[in-house]
Amino acid sequence: MRAESPELMPWARSSIAILCLLLAASVLSRIHTYRIQPEGGGVVAWEAPSGFVDLGDGILLPRDVAQPMILPIESCSSSASVYFAQVSPYEPDPSLLGRPRPGDRVFYVYRGWHLGNRFINISLNLIYFSRRAYARWKMQKIPTTEDFALKFIVPSSCKASPEAVMAVFRTTLQPFVFPAVQSRG
Structure with missing residues:
Protein backbone atom coordinates (compact mmCIF):
# COMPACT_ATOMS: atom_id res chain seq x y z
CA MET A 1 0.00 0.00 0.00
CA ARG A 2 1.40 3.30 -1.03
CA ALA A 3 1.06 6.29 1.27
CA GLU A 4 0.19 9.50 -0.46
CA SER A 5 0.35 12.89 1.18
CA PRO A 6 -3.01 14.57 1.29
CA GLU A 7 -3.52 17.78 -0.61
CA LEU A 8 -3.74 20.92 1.48
CA MET A 9 -6.98 22.78 1.66
CA PRO A 10 -6.94 26.32 0.27
CA TRP A 11 -7.20 27.87 3.77
CA ALA A 12 -4.20 25.80 4.93
CA ARG A 13 -2.13 26.92 1.94
CA SER A 14 -2.95 30.56 2.55
CA SER A 15 -2.13 30.20 6.27
CA ILE A 16 1.28 28.73 5.46
CA ALA A 17 1.91 31.51 2.94
CA ILE A 18 1.01 34.18 5.53
CA LEU A 19 3.32 32.58 8.10
CA CYS A 20 6.16 32.49 5.57
CA LEU A 21 5.62 36.17 4.74
CA LEU A 22 5.63 37.08 8.45
CA LEU A 23 8.86 35.14 8.97
CA ALA A 24 10.50 36.91 6.03
CA ALA A 25 9.31 40.32 7.28
CA SER A 26 10.69 39.56 10.74
CA VAL A 27 14.10 38.53 9.41
CA LEU A 28 14.29 41.59 7.12
CA SER A 29 13.34 44.00 9.92
CA ARG A 30 16.00 42.48 12.20
CA ILE A 31 18.64 42.82 9.49
CA HIS A 32 17.57 46.41 8.84
CA THR A 33 17.61 47.27 12.57
CA TYR A 34 21.00 45.64 13.04
CA ARG A 35 22.59 47.63 10.20
CA ILE A 36 21.26 51.04 11.28
CA GLN A 37 23.50 52.88 13.74
CA PRO A 38 21.74 55.00 16.36
CA GLU A 39 21.92 58.77 15.87
CA GLY A 40 24.88 60.23 17.69
CA GLY A 41 26.61 56.85 17.79
CA GLY A 42 25.26 55.92 21.22
CA VAL A 43 22.57 53.68 22.57
CA VAL A 44 20.12 54.39 25.32
CA ALA A 45 21.66 52.99 28.48
CA TRP A 46 18.92 51.09 30.22
CA GLU A 47 21.51 49.26 32.23
CA ALA A 48 23.74 49.84 35.15
CA PRO A 49 27.30 49.20 34.00
CA SER A 50 28.66 45.81 34.93
CA GLY A 51 29.83 45.76 38.52
CA PHE A 52 27.19 48.21 39.79
CA VAL A 53 23.71 48.00 41.29
CA ASP A 54 21.21 50.65 40.14
CA LEU A 55 19.47 52.27 43.15
CA GLY A 56 17.27 54.55 41.04
CA ASP A 57 17.45 58.34 40.67
CA GLY A 58 20.69 57.95 38.72
CA ILE A 59 22.67 56.45 41.61
CA LEU A 60 24.88 53.39 41.21
CA LEU A 61 26.31 51.27 44.01
CA PRO A 62 29.41 49.10 43.47
CA ARG A 63 28.59 45.40 43.68
CA ASP A 64 31.19 44.72 46.35
CA VAL A 65 29.31 47.07 48.72
CA ALA A 66 25.96 45.42 47.89
CA GLN A 67 25.73 43.10 50.87
CA PRO A 68 23.12 42.67 53.61
CA MET A 69 23.29 45.57 56.04
CA ILE A 70 21.66 47.21 59.02
CA LEU A 71 20.19 50.64 58.31
CA PRO A 72 19.85 52.98 61.30
CA ILE A 73 16.88 55.34 60.92
CA GLU A 74 16.96 58.44 63.13
CA SER A 75 13.20 58.63 63.64
CA CYS A 76 13.03 54.99 64.77
CA SER A 77 14.24 53.28 67.92
CA SER A 78 15.50 50.19 66.09
CA SER A 79 17.27 49.73 62.76
CA ALA A 80 15.93 48.38 59.50
CA SER A 81 17.54 45.51 57.58
CA VAL A 82 18.46 45.71 53.89
CA TYR A 83 19.01 42.72 51.62
CA PHE A 84 19.92 42.56 47.94
CA SER A 95 10.83 36.55 50.39
CA LEU A 96 13.12 34.02 52.10
CA LEU A 97 15.87 36.62 52.63
CA GLY A 98 16.14 37.85 56.20
CA ARG A 99 13.82 37.00 59.03
CA PRO A 100 11.13 39.56 59.72
CA ARG A 101 9.48 39.39 63.11
CA PRO A 102 5.68 39.36 63.33
CA GLY A 103 4.39 42.86 62.69
CA ASP A 104 7.50 44.06 60.81
CA ARG A 105 6.88 45.80 57.51
CA VAL A 106 8.58 44.34 54.45
CA PHE A 107 8.82 46.13 51.11
CA TYR A 108 10.88 45.83 47.96
CA VAL A 109 12.45 48.52 45.80
CA TYR A 110 13.66 47.98 42.24
CA ARG A 111 15.63 50.83 40.64
CA GLY A 112 13.80 53.35 42.79
CA TRP A 113 10.34 51.82 42.20
CA HIS A 114 8.49 50.72 45.30
CA LEU A 115 7.12 47.23 44.56
CA GLY A 116 5.32 46.59 47.84
CA ASN A 117 5.49 43.09 49.26
CA ARG A 118 2.60 41.12 47.76
CA PHE A 119 3.33 38.78 44.90
CA ILE A 120 6.96 39.90 44.85
CA ASN A 121 8.15 36.79 43.02
CA ILE A 122 5.66 37.42 40.24
CA SER A 123 6.60 41.11 40.06
CA LEU A 124 10.33 40.41 39.85
CA ASN A 125 9.80 37.66 37.27
CA LEU A 126 7.70 40.03 35.15
CA ILE A 127 10.48 42.62 35.33
CA TYR A 128 13.04 39.97 34.40
CA PHE A 129 11.14 38.66 31.39
CA SER A 130 10.06 42.10 30.12
CA ARG A 131 13.65 43.40 30.28
CA ARG A 132 14.83 40.25 28.55
CA ALA A 133 12.24 40.64 25.80
CA TYR A 134 13.14 44.31 25.37
CA ALA A 135 16.83 43.43 25.05
CA ARG A 136 16.05 40.74 22.49
CA TRP A 137 13.82 43.11 20.54
CA LYS A 138 16.52 45.80 20.50
CA MET A 139 19.20 43.17 19.79
CA GLN A 140 21.21 44.15 22.85
CA LYS A 141 23.15 42.19 25.43
CA ILE A 142 20.80 40.47 27.88
CA PRO A 143 20.86 42.85 30.86
CA THR A 144 19.05 40.87 33.50
CA THR A 145 21.88 38.74 34.81
CA GLU A 146 23.12 41.46 37.18
CA ASP A 147 19.87 43.06 38.30
CA PHE A 148 19.07 43.48 41.99
CA ALA A 149 16.04 44.52 44.00
CA LEU A 150 16.33 45.80 47.55
CA LYS A 151 14.40 44.11 50.34
CA PHE A 152 13.77 46.30 53.38
CA ILE A 153 12.58 44.91 56.71
CA VAL A 154 11.38 47.80 58.85
CA PRO A 155 10.56 47.11 62.53
CA SER A 156 6.94 47.41 63.55
CA SER A 157 7.80 50.26 65.92
CA CYS A 158 9.10 52.40 63.03
CA LYS A 159 6.47 54.37 61.12
CA ALA A 160 8.80 55.68 58.37
CA SER A 161 7.44 55.45 54.83
CA PRO A 162 9.24 53.35 52.19
CA GLU A 163 10.34 56.56 50.44
CA ALA A 164 11.84 57.91 53.68
CA VAL A 165 13.67 54.63 54.32
CA MET A 166 15.03 54.67 50.75
CA ALA A 167 16.21 58.29 51.21
CA VAL A 168 18.02 57.32 54.42
CA PHE A 169 19.54 54.34 52.59
CA ARG A 170 20.86 56.55 49.78
CA THR A 171 22.36 59.09 52.20
CA THR A 172 23.94 56.31 54.28
CA LEU A 173 25.64 54.91 51.18
CA GLN A 174 26.65 58.32 49.81
CA PRO A 175 30.42 57.69 50.14
CA PHE A 176 30.10 54.56 48.00
CA VAL A 177 27.69 55.59 45.24
CA PHE A 178 28.43 56.96 41.80
CA PRO A 179 26.18 59.02 39.52
CA ALA A 180 24.93 57.00 36.58
CA VAL A 181 26.19 58.15 33.21
CA GLN A 182 23.72 57.46 30.43
CA SER A 183 24.43 57.90 26.77
CA ARG A 184 21.37 58.87 24.80
CA GLY A 185 21.18 58.29 21.10
Missing part, protein backbone atom coordinates in the same frame (compact mmCIF):
# COMPACT_ATOMS: atom_id res chain seq x y z
CA ALA A 85 17.75 40.08 46.02
CA GLN A 86 18.80 39.09 42.52
CA VAL A 87 16.04 39.61 39.96
CA SER A 88 15.77 36.25 38.23
CA PRO A 89 13.40 33.30 38.23
CA TYR A 90 16.46 31.07 38.67
CA GLU A 91 17.45 32.59 42.02
CA PRO A 92 16.02 31.72 45.45
CA ASP A 93 12.73 33.28 46.48
CA PRO A 94 13.46 36.87 47.68
Whole structure:
Protein backbone atom coordinates (compact mmCIF):
# COMPACT_ATOMS: atom_id res chain seq x y z
CA MET A 1 0.00 0.00 0.00
CA ARG A 2 1.40 3.30 -1.03
CA ALA A 3 1.06 6.29 1.27
CA GLU A 4 0.19 9.50 -0.46
CA SER A 5 0.35 12.89 1.18
CA PRO A 6 -3.01 14.57 1.29
CA GLU A 7 -3.52 17.78 -0.61
CA LEU A 8 -3.74 20.92 1.48
CA MET A 9 -6.98 22.78 1.66
CA PRO A 10 -6.94 26.32 0.27
CA TRP A 11 -7.20 27.87 3.77
CA ALA A 12 -4.20 25.80 4.93
CA ARG A 13 -2.13 26.92 1.94
CA SER A 14 -2.95 30.56 2.55
CA SER A 15 -2.13 30.20 6.27
CA ILE A 16 1.28 28.73 5.46
CA ALA A 17 1.91 31.51 2.94
CA ILE A 18 1.01 34.18 5.53
CA LEU A 19 3.32 32.58 8.10
CA CYS A 20 6.16 32.49 5.57
CA LEU A 21 5.62 36.17 4.74
CA LEU A 22 5.63 37.08 8.45
CA LEU A 23 8.86 35.14 8.97
CA ALA A 24 10.50 36.91 6.03
CA ALA A 25 9.31 40.32 7.28
CA SER A 26 10.69 39.56 10.74
CA VAL A 27 14.10 38.53 9.41
CA LEU A 28 14.29 41.59 7.12
CA SER A 29 13.34 44.00 9.92
CA ARG A 30 16.00 42.48 12.20
CA ILE A 31 18.64 42.82 9.49
CA HIS A 32 17.57 46.41 8.84
CA THR A 33 17.61 47.27 12.57
CA TYR A 34 21.00 45.64 13.04
CA ARG A 35 22.59 47.63 10.20
CA ILE A 36 21.26 51.04 11.28
CA GLN A 37 23.50 52.88 13.74
CA PRO A 38 21.74 55.00 16.36
CA GLU A 39 21.92 58.77 15.87
CA GLY A 40 24.88 60.23 17.69
CA GLY A 41 26.61 56.85 17.79
CA GLY A 42 25.26 55.92 21.22
CA VAL A 43 22.57 53.68 22.57
CA VAL A 44 20.12 54.39 25.32
CA ALA A 45 21.66 52.99 28.48
CA TRP A 46 18.92 51.09 30.22
CA GLU A 47 21.51 49.26 32.23
CA ALA A 48 23.74 49.84 35.15
CA PRO A 49 27.30 49.20 34.00
CA SER A 50 28.66 45.81 34.93
CA GLY A 51 29.83 45.76 38.52
CA PHE A 52 27.19 48.21 39.79
CA VAL A 53 23.71 48.00 41.29
CA ASP A 54 21.21 50.65 40.14
CA LEU A 55 19.47 52.27 43.15
CA GLY A 56 17.27 54.55 41.04
CA ASP A 57 17.45 58.34 40.67
CA GLY A 58 20.69 57.95 38.72
CA ILE A 59 22.67 56.45 41.61
CA LEU A 60 24.88 53.39 41.21
CA LEU A 61 26.31 51.27 44.01
CA PRO A 62 29.41 49.10 43.47
CA ARG A 63 28.59 45.40 43.68
CA ASP A 64 31.19 44.72 46.35
CA VAL A 65 29.31 47.07 48.72
CA ALA A 66 25.96 45.42 47.89
CA GLN A 67 25.73 43.10 50.87
CA PRO A 68 23.12 42.67 53.61
CA MET A 69 23.29 45.57 56.04
CA ILE A 70 21.66 47.21 59.02
CA LEU A 71 20.19 50.64 58.31
CA PRO A 72 19.85 52.98 61.30
CA ILE A 73 16.88 55.34 60.92
CA GLU A 74 16.96 58.44 63.13
CA SER A 75 13.20 58.63 63.64
CA CYS A 76 13.03 54.99 64.77
CA SER A 77 14.24 53.28 67.92
CA SER A 78 15.50 50.19 66.09
CA SER A 79 17.27 49.73 62.76
CA ALA A 80 15.93 48.38 59.50
CA SER A 81 17.54 45.51 57.58
CA VAL A 82 18.46 45.71 53.89
CA TYR A 83 19.01 42.72 51.62
CA PHE A 84 19.92 42.56 47.94
CA ALA A 85 17.75 40.08 46.02
CA GLN A 86 18.80 39.09 42.52
CA VAL A 87 16.04 39.61 39.96
CA SER A 88 15.77 36.25 38.23
CA PRO A 89 13.40 33.30 38.23
CA TYR A 90 16.46 31.07 38.67
CA GLU A 91 17.45 32.59 42.02
CA PRO A 92 16.02 31.72 45.45
CA ASP A 93 12.73 33.28 46.48
CA PRO A 94 13.46 36.87 47.68
CA SER A 95 10.83 36.55 50.39
CA LEU A 96 13.12 34.02 52.10
CA LEU A 97 15.87 36.62 52.63
CA GLY A 98 16.14 37.85 56.20
CA ARG A 99 13.82 37.00 59.03
CA PRO A 100 11.13 39.56 59.72
CA ARG A 101 9.48 39.39 63.11
CA PRO A 102 5.68 39.36 63.33
CA GLY A 103 4.39 42.86 62.69
CA ASP A 104 7.50 44.06 60.81
CA ARG A 105 6.88 45.80 57.51
CA VAL A 106 8.58 44.34 54.45
CA PHE A 107 8.82 46.13 51.11
CA TYR A 108 10.88 45.83 47.96
CA VAL A 109 12.45 48.52 45.80
CA TYR A 110 13.66 47.98 42.24
CA ARG A 111 15.63 50.83 40.64
CA GLY A 112 13.80 53.35 42.79
CA TRP A 113 10.34 51.82 42.20
CA HIS A 114 8.49 50.72 45.30
CA LEU A 115 7.12 47.23 44.56
CA GLY A 116 5.32 46.59 47.84
CA ASN A 117 5.49 43.09 49.26
CA ARG A 118 2.60 41.12 47.76
CA PHE A 119 3.33 38.78 44.90
CA ILE A 120 6.96 39.90 44.85
CA ASN A 121 8.15 36.79 43.02
CA ILE A 122 5.66 37.42 40.24
CA SER A 123 6.60 41.11 40.06
CA LEU A 124 10.33 40.41 39.85
CA ASN A 125 9.80 37.66 37.27
CA LEU A 126 7.70 40.03 35.15
CA ILE A 127 10.48 42.62 35.33
CA TYR A 128 13.04 39.97 34.40
CA PHE A 129 11.14 38.66 31.39
CA SER A 130 10.06 42.10 30.12
CA ARG A 131 13.65 43.40 30.28
CA ARG A 132 14.83 40.25 28.55
CA ALA A 133 12.24 40.64 25.80
CA TYR A 134 13.14 44.31 25.37
CA ALA A 135 16.83 43.43 25.05
CA ARG A 136 16.05 40.74 22.49
CA TRP A 137 13.82 43.11 20.54
CA LYS A 138 16.52 45.80 20.50
CA MET A 139 19.20 43.17 19.79
CA GLN A 140 21.21 44.15 22.85
CA LYS A 141 23.15 42.19 25.43
CA ILE A 142 20.80 40.47 27.88
CA PRO A 143 20.86 42.85 30.86
CA THR A 144 19.05 40.87 33.50
CA THR A 145 21.88 38.74 34.81
CA GLU A 146 23.12 41.46 37.18
CA ASP A 147 19.87 43.06 38.30
CA PHE A 148 19.07 43.48 41.99
CA ALA A 149 16.04 44.52 44.00
CA LEU A 150 16.33 45.80 47.55
CA LYS A 151 14.40 44.11 50.34
CA PHE A 152 13.77 46.30 53.38
CA ILE A 153 12.58 44.91 56.71
CA VAL A 154 11.38 47.80 58.85
CA PRO A 155 10.56 47.11 62.53
CA SER A 156 6.94 47.41 63.55
CA SER A 157 7.80 50.26 65.92
CA CYS A 158 9.10 52.40 63.03
CA LYS A 159 6.47 54.37 61.12
CA ALA A 160 8.80 55.68 58.37
CA SER A 161 7.44 55.45 54.83
CA PRO A 162 9.24 53.35 52.19
CA GLU A 163 10.34 56.56 50.44
CA ALA A 164 11.84 57.91 53.68
CA VAL A 165 13.67 54.63 54.32
CA MET A 166 15.03 54.67 50.75
CA ALA A 167 16.21 58.29 51.21
CA VAL A 168 18.02 57.32 54.42
CA PHE A 169 19.54 54.34 52.59
CA ARG A 170 20.86 56.55 49.78
CA THR A 171 22.36 59.09 52.20
CA THR A 172 23.94 56.31 54.28
CA LEU A 173 25.64 54.91 51.18
CA GLN A 174 26.65 58.32 49.81
CA PRO A 175 30.42 57.69 50.14
CA PHE A 176 30.10 54.56 48.00
CA VAL A 177 27.69 55.59 45.24
CA PHE A 178 28.43 56.96 41.80
CA PRO A 179 26.18 59.02 39.52
CA ALA A 180 24.93 57.00 36.58
CA VAL A 181 26.19 58.15 33.21
CA GLN A 182 23.72 57.46 30.43
CA SER A 183 24.43 57.90 26.77
CA ARG A 184 21.37 58.87 24.80
CA GLY A 185 21.18 58.29 21.10
